[in-house]
Amino acid sequence: MRKLPDFSAVIFDLDGLVLDTEITYFAAWQQTIINMGYPCSAEFCQSLSGLQFDDITRTLHATYGADFNVSAFVALSTPCWREYVTQQGIAIKPGFTALLALLTQQQIPFALATNSPHLSALECLALAGLDGVFTTLIAREHVHNGKPEPDIFLHAAQQLNTPIQQCLIVEDSYNGVLAAYRAGANVIYIPSTLTEQRAAALAFCVMDNLHQLAECLE
Numbered sequence: 446m447r448k449l450p451d452f453s454a455v456i457f458d459l460d461g462l463v464l465d466t467e468i469t470y471f472a473a474w475q476q477t478i479i480n481m482g483y484p485c486s487a488e489f490c491q492s493l494s495g496l497q498f499d500d501i502t503r504t505l506h507a508t509y510g511a512d513f514n515v516s517a518f519v520a521l522s523t524p525c526w527r528e529y530v531t532q533q534g535i536a537i538k539p540g541f542t543a544l545l546a547l548l549t550q551q552q553i554p555f556a557l558a559t560n561s562p563h564l565s566a567l568e569c570l571a572l573a574g575l576d577g578v579f580t581t582l583i584a585r586e587h588v589h590n591g592k593p594e595p596d597i598f599l600h601a602a603q604q605l606n607t608p609i610q611q612c613l614i615v616e617d618s619y620n621g622v623l624a625a626y627r628a629g630a631n632v633i634y635i636p637s638t639l640t641e642q643r644a645a646a647l648a649f650c651v652m653d654n655l656h657q658l659a660e661c662l663e
Contacts, residue, residue, distance in 0.1 A: 449661050450631045450649060451612035454605045455548060456598060457579075459566055461637030462655075464573050465536040467494055472487040473526035477518055480525075483509050489570075491638050494618055497560055497591045526588040535573040540655025545578065547662045554582035558601040560591045560620075581605060593620040595628035609661040615658065633658060 461467040464600075471490040478485035489508065493501050511533050548555050556579065559566050563584035569574050581604045588596035602609040614625040617637035622644040625632035634648035635655065645651050652658055 449613065451611070452631065453553070453611040454602070454607040455555040456555060456558050456601045456605075456612050456614045456625075456630075457555065458614075458616045458618070458621050459557055459561060459569065461494065461538075462621075462635060463541050463557070463575070464569055465637075466569050466592055467491075467637055468528060469529050469533065469535060472529050474518075477522040477525050478509075480521065481514070481517065483513075494638060496620065496654050497529060497585075508641070514567060525593075530572055537573050539574065540657070540659055544655050544659040544662070546636060547659055551662065552651055554581075554605050554607065555579070556583065556601045556605050558583045558597045558614075560585050560597070562586060592624035593627070595624050598625055598628040598630060602628075615655075616644075616648075622647050 449484050457463050460470070471487060474490045474493065475485045475487060493504060497502065503515050505515060505518065514632065538638065545555075557566070559582075561569070561584060563582070563586060566582060567576070568643070583597050583601045583604065585591045585597070588600050590596045598612070598614060599609055604610045605612070609630050612630045614621075614628075614630045614632040615635060615645050616622045616625055616632055617635050619641045622632050622634050626647040631649040632647070634644050634651045635653070635658070636644070636651070640651065
């Protein structure tokens with residue numbers, strides 16, 4: 446296992462990294478688009494991973510045409526998502542519990558930095574049984590620019606009172622890795638779906654799961 450760089454704090458992404466929320470979003474998006482009368486594959490929904498809302502809107506219009514009703518998609522996908530998570534729940538990604546215990550034991554501060562809205566992040570954490578775990582949570586509305594711009598990570602580092610260069614960022618998407626790289630932090634890339642080589646090229650290292658990162662701290 447590659448030795449980690451020196452760090453004083455850890456900043457986590459949420460969707461696809463701490464929580465296996467992406468599968469819930471993909472299922473809801475796919476069902477919603479199909480209900481709206483359009484064909485939709487699981488692979489297309491996966492391609493939306495890590496994108497900001499404006500980018501998702503552009504992708505939907507490019508795929509289904511300028512008349513695709515994004516407002517209806519948003520309105521219909523929310524109850525679809527709630528039905529799914531009510532039935533299936535939201536799983537914690539393997540290795541996070543062990544990693545959290547080590548960070549707590551070693552008194553290493555940590556934060557959550559997500560492109561999701563604040564209330565959505567809190568709801569997902571609660572559904573997974575992690576409410577109250579992150580005392581520092583930076584969401585999309587807390588900064589001017591979301592990922593792939595560095596604002597969210599820079600704000601998280603500020604809240605942790607830690608220079609960004611001393612923060613170890615853990616991400617699962619290219620946009621997240623790019624945001625961490627632009628912020629000037631070392632980033633561990635743990636892909637939630639397929640490994641993107643452009644993300645791997647920017648990361649300090651690539652790992653398969655959070656268990657591997659936890660092993661580095663033992």
